[in-house]
Amino acid sequence: MEAAYAITTDGLTKKFGDFIATNNITFQVKKGEIFGFLGANGAGKTTAMRMLCGLLKPSSGKATVAGYDVYTQTESIKLNIGYMSQRFSLYEDLTVSENIRFYGGIYGLTRSAIKTATAELLAKLALEKEAKSLVGSLPLGWKQKLSFSIAIIHNPAIVFLDEPTGGVDPITRRQFWDLIYEAAHAGVTVFVTTHYMDEAEYCDRVSIMVDGKIKALDTPAALKTTFGAATMNDVFLKLAREANQ
């Protein structure tokens, strides 16, 4: 049973003093699933994500990521996940291939594996000509795609994407989702946060956090039916409004 899930949490909780940032959340993410992790600012998404990445110790509850325990096996977790956010990007003053080599090394690939992966990655993104260009000179859309490809260069079981498309133009944003689909198709589990509600529709399942708790978790279609809403944006607004009252 356990093996069917990439992520499991059971009553996962994090307190900062009196403040409960993540309050008793329980959910499972299936292998190869695109899982949208939504919530308002300050709802506790980042705290939950940091616990799952092995960066923050929970106050209570259980969780496993790629089969590893978030209390005792954080180093194994870090080797088996990829991470990308809008803010944490590539080194602008290194070239494309230097960035690949650097992150390949960080993720523990051997020199020959890095070489193979670099060639594959450059070919896939049609970036061969830019291999020696500084990342800082690339358009934002290319950087995002490169950043994502590097985040999965070590074939992780799961990739965490923290608002990966913020501020990106609409065409690039969709091309980026093409990459996500492709990765998921190849078996990588995708755990993604976004403020674009149309992107929530591209996920297999979506959870919505409000005030530290998961208030809803289902496929986008089922959520829309449950809340009698036409779009995911309406679902989100309904849930968050209830919280304010």
Added chain:
Amino acid sequence: MNPIVVQHISKQYKSVEALKDISFEVKAGELFGLIGPDGAGKTTLFRVLTTLLLADTGKAFVNGRDVVKDYKLIRREVGYMPGRFSLYQDLTVEENLKFFATIFNTSIKENYDLIRDIYVQIEPFKKRPAGKLSGGMKQKLALCCALVHKPEVLFLDEPTTGVDPVSRKEFWEMLQRLKSKGIAILVSTPYMDEANLCDQVALMQNGQLLQINTPKGVVDSFAQPMWAIRADNMYQLISTARAFEDTQSCYAFGDSLHITLTNGTAQEEALATYLKEKNPGLTMERIQPGIEDCFMYLMKN
């Protein structure tokens, strides 16, 4: 003269043309949206208009004053909310507001009318350091601080970036109220859906304005027939739809794909037949394009 007048402004950073011959005007009581992705030149334009950066060529006037010669007056008369959170993180909500009122030689009390609607929402947290506020709250405080001296022109650089949908909605409702008080508002955003809330929008990409129009005008100018298609397996649908020989564009939009064909409606039947064969659960309907469809079309042409 309109409160914001921009005439042929250009600005170059080394080899990058950040602004290319930009011209537009914003009327009093108008909400004017600059819509475009990161790197389009939105912030550079704001910096020129708020007298923080000199353009290479062209002229611009704010409140009838020249942005080069009369920079001191302009700084006194406009409200500016920069893209990056600009308040003092270690001062409380109340202290930040007092600080901004004081440097503009006024008091919170004097212009409380203008900020009341917004301030009441953050008042419960007035003793909290600004750095400890959530994203939506920070934006509300920053807006209060930009309004506390009763500006006639308001510049808002990406006020809703990274803010959740609920806070974004509230923020735009506030802008509608401010507009009705006669303030000219220039606001930038990377969220295409927010374009519909503006009176006029300028679609911006690579330092150029692709189009200036009303939101309705933008949509009306899109001449291509468009369909929304859905099927049980969307991943499969997108690859088969793109493989159809007359497909011009095909992109995901929420729970459906938006598709246009190279020859208008001529191949509508053929497309439907082709897609049905390969995609169980297929539905296809003719739709009105939205601002985002138009922007994507303009970007490519």
